[in-house]
Amino acid sequence: MTYTYRLAGENLELAEAELEGFLKSQRIDEKPETRNRLAEIDSEPNQLKRLALTHEITQKIGETSNLDNFTPDWTPEDSFSVKCKILEGEADNQRIEEKLGEKLSTENNEVDLENPETEIYVYVLGGNKIIGKLVQDIDRGLFNKRSNEKRPFSSPVSLDPVLARVLVNLSKTPAGGKLLDPFCGTGGILIEAGLCGIQPLGTDTKKEMVKGTKENLEKYGIISHEISQKDAEKSLSKFGNVDAIVTDLPYGKASKVEGEIEEKFLDLIKDFDGKTVFMYDKPNLGDMKAEFEIYVHKNLTRYIYSLR
Numbered sequence: 001m002t003y004t005y006r007l008a009g010e011n012l013e014l015a016e017a018e019l020e021g022f023l024k025s026q027r028i029d030e031k032p033e034t035r036n037r038l039a040e041i042d043s044e045p046n047q048l049k050r051l052a053l054t055h056e057i058t059q060k061i062g063e064t065s066n067l068d069n070f071t072p073d074w075t076p077e078d079s080f081s082v083k084c085k086i087l088e089g090e091a092d093n094q095r096i097e098e099k100l101g102e103k104l105s106t107e108n109n110e111v112d113l114e115n116p117e118t119e120i121y122v123y124v125l126g127g128n129k130i131i132g133k134l135v136q137d138i139d140r141g142l143f144n145k146r147s148n149e150k151r152p153f154s155s156p157v158s159l160d161p162v163l164a165r166v167l168v169n170l171s172k173t174p175a176g177g178k179l180l181d182p183f184c185g186t187g188g189i190l191i192e193a194g195l196c197g198i199q200p201l202g203t204d205t206k207k208e209m210v211k212g213t214k215e216n217l218e219k220y221g222i223i224s225h226e227i228s229q230k231d232a233e234k235s236l237s238k239f240g241n242v243d244a245i246v247t248d249l250p251y252g253k254a255s256k257v258e259g260e261i262e263e264k265f266l267d268l269i270k271d272f273d274g275k276t277v278f279m280y281d282k283p284n285l286g287d288m289k290a291e292f293e294i295y296v297h298k299n300l301t302r303y304i305y306s307l308r
């Protein structure tokens with residue numbers, strides 16, 4: 001069985017890395033094969049809703065260069081719809097949808113565009129058409145429902161839920177693991193970790209952030225957490241064994257003394273042998289180089305570091 005992931009195009013490199021991190025979190029070592037924005041793997045996935053930079057996942061039912069000669073070895077058993085996505089080259093969506101609809105029609109099924117039991121996707125990649133049935137749709141709207149202003153406690157420092165989820169997935173932490181955000185702020189990263197079944201641990205020097213993070217986590221039903229008012233440099237000694245450190249370092253005014261936070265953070269991760277993923281406003285930190293650049297808006301670029 002092959003599964004096809006249609007990745008979000010806005011930052012394809014990051015979407016591919018998120019998928020790889022996610023697969024590792026599911027203890028899948030297989031490396032996806034990518035063509036354009038499609039990534040294919042044979043391993044059976046779980047927890048697909050963890051992904052933030054994937055549009056949908058389909059189970060492959062065929063691939064053809066010519067739909068006229070395509071003979072499906074599987075047909076839907078009830079109502080179905082066909083959606084065509086052109087990823088490379090030019091094609092007539094509607095014609096392709098109609099043609100594939102005809103090929104998949106039997107006396108036992110019917111096309112229903114409103115409320116189909118089975119959704120079929122056909123991806124056009126130049127001369128090739130890759131056909132699959134929907135396994136999981138990723139609803140980005142659900143991430144937006146958790147945006148900063150919709151939480152009980154909010155602050156301008158808060159991280160966008162999609163980006164926070166990507167950082168969590170890059171950390172490869174499985175459900176049941178422990179993830180530490182030493183500069184937790186409003187808990188943006190910890191909420192996403194908690195929703196993936198990972199235990200969130202956090203520290204912040206500000207009392208209101210600690211209280212706010214707890215409120216935010218509990219709003220989403222994440223009860224098993226440990227959040228403490230502490231300096232980040234004491235966070236590992238407080239929590240002991242953690243699987244990953246994932247954080248968004250303080251910027252500008254929040255970092256108060258330029259350089260001091262960097263030193264503290266470098267010191268914190270120096271002997272840590274788990275995975276470390278962090279975001280910062282500089283492309284280099286110590287002798288580390290950022291792996292991804294995120295354009296947030298005009299004059300605001302962030303960099304993601306993913307270590308080990």
Ligand SMILES: C[S@@+](CC[C@H](N)C(=O)[O-])C[C@H]1O[C@@H](n2cnc3c(N)ncnc32)[C@H](O)[C@@H]1O
Binds near residue numbers: 189206230
């Ligand atoms: C960029 S914000 C983190 C935002 C967070 N990712 C969120 O989604 O809300 C950085 C946080 O680090 C905290 N902070 C600054 N210096 C700190 C230190 N030495 N130890 C722990 N927390 C610190 C600030 O209070 C601030 O809440």
